[in-house]
Amino acid sequence: xxxxxxxxxxxxxxxxxxxxxxxxxxxxxxxxxxxxxxxxxxxxxxxxxxxxxxxxxxxxxxxxxxxxxxxxxxxxxxxxxxxxxxxxxxxxxxxxxxxxxxxxxxxxxxxxxxxxxxxxxxxxxxxxxxxxxxxxxxxxxxxxxxxxxxxxxxxxxxxxxxxxxxxxxxxxxxxxxxxxxxxxxxxxxxxxxxxxxxxxxxxxxxxxxxxxxxxxx
Amino acid sequence: xxxxxxxxxxxxxxxxxxxxxxxxxxxxxxxxxxxxxxxxxxxxxxxxxxxxxxxxxxxxxxxxxxxxxxxxxxxxxxxxxxxxxxxxxxxxxxxxxxxxxxxxxxxxxxxxxxxxxxxxxxxxxxxxxxxxxxxxxxxxxxxxxxxxxxxxxxxxxxxxxxxxxxxxxxxxxxxxxxxxxxxxxxxxxxxxxxxxxxxxxxxxxxxxxxxxxxxxxxxxxxxxxxxxxxxxxxxxxxxxxxxx
Ligand SMILES: Nc1ncnc2c1ncn2[C@@H]1O[C@H](COP(=O)(O)OP(=O)(O)OP(=O)(O)O)[C@@H](O)[C@H]1O
Ligand SMILES: [Mg+2]
Numbered sequence: 001x002x003x004x005x006x007x008x009x010x011x012x013x014x015x016x017x018x019x020x021x022x023x024x025x026x027x028x029x030x031x032x033x034x035x036x037x038x039x040x041x042x043x044x045x046x047x048x049x050x051x052x053x054x055x056x057x058x059x060x061x062x063x064x065x066x067x068x069x070x071x072x073x074x075x076x077x078x079x080x081x082x083x084x085x086x087x088x089x090x091x092x093x094x095x096x097x098x099x100x101x102x103x104x105x106x107x108x109x110x111x112x113x114x115x116x117x118x119x120x121x122x123x124x125x126x127x128x129x130x131x132x133x134x135x136x137x138x139x140x141x142x143x144x145x146x147x148x149x150x151x152x153x154x155x156x157x158x159x160x161x162x163x164x165x166x167x168x169x170x171x172x173x174x175x176x177x178x179x180x181x182x183x184x185x186x187x188x189x190x191x192x193x194x195x196x197x198x199x200x201x202x203x204x205x206x207x208x209x210x211x212x213x214x215x216x217x
Numbered sequence: 218x219x220x221x222x223x224x225x226x227x228x229x230x231x232x233x234x235x236x237x238x239x240x241x242x243x244x245x246x247x248x249x250x251x252x253x254x255x256x257x258x259x260x261x262x263x264x265x266x267x268x269x270x271x272x273x274x275x276x277x278x279x280x281x282x283x284x285x286x287x288x289x290x291x292x293x294x295x296x297x298x299x300x301x302x303x304x305x306x307x308x309x310x311x312x313x314x315x316x317x318x319x320x321x322x323x324x325x326x327x328x329x330x331x332x333x334x335x336x337x338x339x340x341x342x343x344x345x346x347x348x349x350x351x352x353x354x355x356x357x358x359x360x361x362x363x364x365x366x367x368x369x370x371x372x373x374x375x376x377x378x379x380x381x382x383x384x385x386x387x388x389x390x391x392x393x394x395x396x397x398x399x400x401x402x403x404x405x406x407x408x409x410x411x412x413x414x415x416x417x418x419x420x421x422x423x424x425x426x427x428x429x430x431x432x433x434x435x436x437x438x439x440x441x442x443x444x445x446x447x448x449x450x451x452x453x454x455x456x457x458x459x460x461x
Contacts, residue, residue, distance in 0.1 A: 115306055122302035123298075123370065
């Protein structure tokens with residue numbers, strides 16, 4: 001038993017290092033970009049962009065992540081789009097972070113006092129410039145706590161990628177467990193690794209939030 | 218230099234500015250007084266086009282905005298750069314230092330090279346008495362210091378007219394003086410200023426003209442001595458009696 005725990009540790013950590021963590025980081029980066037674009041579209045005065053953003057957020061938030069992943073990986077081949085497991089997962093998770101992040105960033109933008117826009121206009125800045133130089137940097141600070149929660153959830157959600165055949169941490173655990181007939185041990189081991197990753201992240205989260213607090217007057 | 222003709226501003230059904238005509242000569246200091254809700258803020262915001270007037274014409278030197286027809290964003294932005302606005306609640310950018318706040322307009326709007334903008338921003342901050350605070354963030358400054366940064370930020374765009382909306386009314390009493398002194402110095406240097414304030418001492422000492430606004434109209438205007446000591450209109454008398 002102790003031997004199995006020890007011998008499986010390396011493959012599990014490999015799964016985490018090569019798949020779980022890259023999957024999380026890449027999806028989060030792409031998702032964050034989508035989130036900013038979608039939030040900006042949503043608060044813009046252009047009806048078409050508003051609607052587009054609203055539909056995107058509604059579809060992603062209103063359907064299960066697992067179903068989305070299945071559509072991308074198992075469904076798209078029916079119309080001739082065949083993607084490898086890893087890119088499929090990246091697309092699925094990015095779209096998710098984009099939609100949830102969009103709402104977070106939109107709320108943060110709206111939380112910035114109107115006076116900030118007016119101060120920008122009064123020195124002759126344009127809408128885009130104000131957004132870019134004045135509003136988004138402040139909204140980013142407001143967004144950090146909820147976005148870091150999203151990030152930590154994402155680490156855990158990536159276990160769903162096992163179902164579209166990404167050999168990440170949890171799939172590795174499944175494979176070894178099936179071979180060795182010890183499900184309890186392997187799944188608990190996987191759980192502990194997820195927990196350690198999330199615990200370390202939450203330490204960072206506290207630190208960042210502490211540092212940001214002083215700017216919010 | 219500034220001429221305002223038939224200025225009207227409605228918020229939906231609510232008529233706030235009901236037709237104001239006003240000419241102000243270069244270098245004059247005009248103080249607007251009036252009861253709460255009389256439209257003083259709205260009037261100033263119209264001059265800075267933070268509110269789009271419903272009707273009327275505003276002219277500063279040769280630049281005209283005529284609101285009887287739609288105005289383009291570009292002409293509004295251009296017109297805005299002629300006026301500098303100082304807000305009651307300062308509205309400094311909290312994520313930028315004092316220097317950053319003052320440099321922002323020159324660098325992003327006027328495209329002045331950073332080193333030059335920096336030098337001018339330093340000079341302006343020195344002028345408002347904050348030479349030793351240039352690297353401070355707003356949250357590290359007192360209200361009076363923040364408001365002086367606000368004045369420097371507006372001045373950095375080299376406006377022809379400075380608009381002040383109750384610049385000292387959010388301040389603790391002991392901080393009011395330092396802001397008023399900066400404004401007095403500006404006045405002495407020949408800046409044209411329109412100031413909404415309840416600081417009657419400032420109005421008496423510094424203003425060239427005092428304008429009493431009530432219910433969206435100019436009720437009475439004149440030299441401070443005339444308005445404060447010999448008001449003609451009943452409403453002006455009533456309003457001023459509160460300050461005795
Ligand atoms: N954005 C707005 N939408 C609707 N009504 C407004 C708006 N801004 C101002 N008003 C109304 O216009 C009127 C004049 O307001 P304004 O702020 O110009 O008065 P003021 O003279 O500056 O008052 P105070 O001395 O209290 O600052 C008020 O009745 C106010 O409720
Ligand atoms: Mg007001």
